[in-house]
Amino acid sequence: MKTIYTGIKQLLAFTGENSPRSGHAQRETGLIENAAVLVSGDKIIAAGPRRIVESLPEAADAEAIETGGICLPAFIDSHTHAVFAEPRLKDFSMRTAGASYAEIKQAGGGINSSIGAVRAASAEDLEKSLLIRAGSFIKAGTGTAEVKSGYGLDRDSELKMLKAIKSASEKTPLTMIPTLLAAHSVPPEFAGHADDYLDYIEKEIFPSVEKEGLAKFADIFCEKGYFSPAQAKRYLNSARKHGMLPKAHVEQMSRSGGTAAAAACGAISADHADYCAAEDIAAMKDSGTIAALLPASNYFLGLKKFPPAREFIQAGIPVAIATDFNPGTCPCLNMQFVISCACVNCGLAPEEALCAATINGAKALGLEDRGMIMPGMRADLAFFDYDDYRELAYFFGDNACVRTVIAGVTVYEAGNKHAKGISASCSREAK
Ligand code: NIG
Ligand code: FE
Secondary structure: OEEEEEEEEEEEOOOOOOOOOOHHHHHOOOEEEEEEEEEEOOEEEEEEEHHHHHOOHHHOOOEEEEOOOEEEEOEEEOOOOOOOOOOOHHHHHHHHOOOOHHHHHHOOOOHHHHHHHHHHOOHHHHHHHHHHHHHHHHHOOEEEEEEEOOOOOOHHHHHHHHHHHHHHHOOOOOEEEEEEEEEOOOOHHHOOOHHHHHHHHHHHHHHHHHHHOOOOEEEEEEOOOOEOHHHHHHHHHHHHHOOOEEEEEEOOOOOOOHHHHHHHOOOOEEEEOOOOOHHHHHHHHHHOOEEEEOHHHHHHOOOOOOOOHHHHHHOOOOEEEOOOOEOOOEOOOOHHHHHHHHHHHHOOOHHHHHHHOOHHHHHHOOOOOOOOOOOOOEOOEEEEOOOOOOHHHHOOOOOOEEEEEEOOEEEEEOOOOOOOOOOHHHOHHHO
16 A cells, blocks of 8 residues: 655655764754655655656555645654643642742652552553543654653552553554653652662562563653662663663753763663753763753743753754653643744754654654654654744644654544544543
8 A cells, every 4th residue: 555645845854864863963854845755554665856756656556645734754752751640730730829849749749649540540541541642642743652650659550550551552553662760759658768669679660571571761760859860870770681771860950960870871861951061961972862851841840941952962962852741740742832842942943853853752762763754764754734844833832733644554634533543542532
């Protein structure tokens, strides 16, 4: 089965090396005007100027879809906490009344307040709500999302979260990459005894996750009041022995040393990175660690400070951007908003932000088969109803995605309920 998508006003193909883009290369979008993309099965077989692609012999028997608009690789959201049981509206009300994230934690809100509902929820309910959210990701043009555990914080509940991700993955076209975030916070049973909790993770959680092959990555929240750099090293090195690749939440609220610890463990990405200093950036450069910036969480927390994206770009560190979708600091799964926020608040050029949301997102997840629109790549495409790609960053708060193609199949088409591959169980209407 072949399909040719035609009439694309601007195709951002991100052609080039299949590697993280940094420095000036982060501005190279591989822009082609009046373009077409030819897809066979789940792969792209040609992409380029319309008349060239249309005249290929392989295009002769392809179904033609005149899409117009802008076409990008479907977004790759490399950092989400999309499994959770309840929104944290009480935290939100406290914050609008002026409380900080730390003050909310102090008052009994924060990460640990999400634990109760997740522990009480059935695996089926977690899976069901995740599937509804997967449908929303797809409608916003996202084809791949990393999804973390981290609201269970005991063996059974962490496994329950990871199993919900696994079983939901089998029912939605959205690719979900699972990450074990057992060290998201010290759970109440271990209050004041973070090292004992790490003993417990090493003894009880890592072996089970490894045995069942439930996580590609392991993540830790390195921050004052959560886990120290030494604890991060211990956790990430031990996770690696259990087959999980390291990544970490670092320097989110303060400079606490997580970046150097993560880099020393060879982390694929250092996430948030708001308070990174020159030494941290140097450590990332040595270890080839990607800066995964999450500016929508700064927006939602009402912070004045945003991650120093320009410093990373100047230092030649590849920058990815992601939503951080979670119930505490970022209840937003729309990458279009994150792109706008990264441009307005971190000084990224629209070209850099789009690279950060696609090819560099793929690299922050160790993915080789997506993030570019080139022959051989998986056909993950997002189409937007705009004339110029910069409108993606300009019309903030909008979702202009009109079609999402994942692995060669149109899984979402605006206004076409029948054509979408978002199954009934993935859609909010089915709730
Ligand atoms: O990335 N900082 C740690 N984790 C999340 C917040 C999670 C929560 O508040 O529930 C983050 O911002
Ligand atoms: Fe996060």
